[in-house]
Amino acid sequence: MRLLVIHQNFPGQFGALAAAWAARPGWQVRALARDTAPGVASFGALTRYRLASRTAGRAAHPYLRLMEAATLHGQAAARAMLHLRARGFTPDVIVAHPGWGESLYAKDVFTDARLVHYCEWYYRGTGADVGFDPEFPATFDDRARIRTWNGLHALNLTHCDAAVTPTPWQKAQHPAIFHPSIALQHEGIPTHELGPDANAALKLADGTVLKCGDPVITFVARNLEPYRGFHIFMRALEQVQRRHPTCRAVIVGGTDVSYGARPKNAANWVEHMLAEVRVDPARTHFVGRVPRQQFVRLMQVSAVHCYLTYPFVLSWSLLEAMACGALVVASDTAPLHDVIVPDVNGTLVNFFDVPGWHRAIIEALEGGPATLARRREARRTAAQYSQRRGLEGYDALIAGSSASRLAPTTDEPNLARRSPVSRYGVPALRDATANGSASCRDR
Incomplete structure (x- = not known):
């Protein structure tokens, strides 16, 4: 070949x-x-x-x-x-x-x-x-x-001879006339390298050491900008810090622009939002882009992981956070409906509802009997996006095969019972050949 x-x-x-x-x-x-x-x-x-x-x-x-x-x-x-x-x-x-x-x-x-x-x-x-x-x-x-x-x-x-897209939401954005010829297959994340660690610890540049069990709020995006809800998160964080005196926020991402435009009155969106909101600088850690191992450790010590996005492509970072067993609070926007089942493997909040974000983050920090179950179900969901499944699906596309594999493999425990139901007219959480359209058909 x-x-x-x-x-x-x-x-x-x-x-x-x-x-x-x-x-x-x-x-x-x-x-x-x-x-x-x-x-x-x-x-x-x-x-x-x-x-x-x-x-x-x-x-x-x-x-x-x-x-x-x-x-x-x-x-x-x-x-x-x-x-x-x-x-x-x-x-x-x-x-x-x-x-x-x-x-x-x-x-x-x-x-x-x-x-x-x-x-x-x-x-x-x-x-x-x-x-x-x-x-x-x-x-x-x-x-x-x-x-x-x-x-x-x-x-x-x-x-093209074959087309592939990674999620039901992304497939649904294409004109309906093309839907029969677009296969659904996520390329996969390294689930075999990810998981919770009760002994995880992370030392930040200022010497702060974060451990699993600490009240750590995490936010991750390639670049910190409105498309990924950075402005909404910062407004909510201001309120959260007023109520919770010991929580820390670790914010990962660059200050360039991946989508949209730069602010008109500041060099970047971090500078813009820090001029708008009042957060405690001693408890708000902007760490820029971090090496992969540091990102994994951060997800393992996270008490609540906040993920927001416009109705746009779903980030690998969310799936990787779920694979680490993070407790996810996410925006109630269309891409999230493919992976988050409210009160089962995470929480959904209206993208623009700053008070709602404040309440959801505080509730997550305070924990409760449902916390462990949601973390466990988040891992089950993320397991469906393994690199092994991605490779098998792409192999079928390369070969032009119409074979289908819907059953979980041994490293993917019984996932089907709580799979999200797509709202976009295409099956949720299935690999490339599940819709029988691999002959012609997104990280």
């Missing part, structure tokens, strides 16, 4: 998958990414492409700038693929994240390769992330630009 993995920021969602494939005897696995991609030290077969000196410019219509950028990325990636072909590498299968345009011309270079697209998101002008937060209203231009940008995502669905 000759396999090419394409992701602008490789490894992205494909790290564990690419490593597993590369370790198989007889498999030749290559990866293609932009020159800015982080890569993986243990994966040396990575080709990096560089954009030509010409970039998407202001001369283009504003609605078309993203499409022009995608075309430029696709062209640069195609040149790199032509180079791979000239050196004798012709893949049997290409697995690609097409969201930035890299795989636009993959089938023109490798005409006989099976192309599997990871369809992470399909934008909507209303009903999802855009215009969700009244603090940041969407304009007509925003919605028109999004409709135009979806031209790329529709094209990605029409020229």
Whole structure:
């Protein structure tokens, strides 16, 4: 098997998958990414492409700038693929994240390769992330630009041999006409490396030592910004600290912008929110982005893990927190309905209800007889997203198989009895071949 993995920021969602494939005897696995991609030290077969000196410019219509950028990325990636072909590498299968345009011309270079697209998101002008937060209203231009940008995502669905998306909510965002040809398969998290630890302890940079059982509130996002509810969390934290004099908050994330825009009156959203709310700096720890082992330790000492998101893609960090047995308080937004059953494996709170967040966090800190059961059920839910299940599902997509495996394996204890029920017309918590659509079909 000759396999090419394409992701602008490789490894992205494909790290564990690419490593597993590369370790198989007889498999030749290559990866293609932009020159800015982080890569993986243990994966040396990575080709990096560089954009030509010409970039998407202001001369283009504003609605078309993203499409022009995608075309430029696709062209640069195609040149790199032509180079791979000239050196004798012709893949049997290409697995690609097409969201930035890299795989636009993959089938023109490798005409006989099976192309599997990871369809992470399909934008909507209303009903999802855009215009969700009244603090940041969407304009007509925003919605028109999004409709135009979806031209790329529709094209990605029409020229692949198989399409895959990770959650029911994300699948439901795609036009209904494509639903029969999109398989549902999460790529998986390392559940085998995650779990609770009653002896866990974490030392912060200022010398503070946190232990399992301490009143620790955690919040994690790639970047601290409104899309992941940072502004709502900070407003709630102000109230929580007034009532609970010993709790500490550990906030993980950078100060860049992954989604949306920067604040108009501050350099970043941390600075903006610290000017708005009054929190105790001695008990509020901004730790930036942390190494993986430190993140795991933090989830193991967490007394309550707060996760908020606009109606957008679900974060790996939430599933990993659940796999560590964290007590989750999450926003009652559509993506969470795929994984959280209220009062069973977590708590849901209206995204904008700051007093409600305050009450839910205090209740979680105070504990109670239901706490242990919710932590246990969170682990059961997260076990359904194991890397083993992800690999099996992607293997079926690569092969074009229609085989189905719905029963839990030995490392995934009886999960079906409390699985969330999807509200989006597609089955919840099933692997890629469960809907029988692996022949053509998101971290």
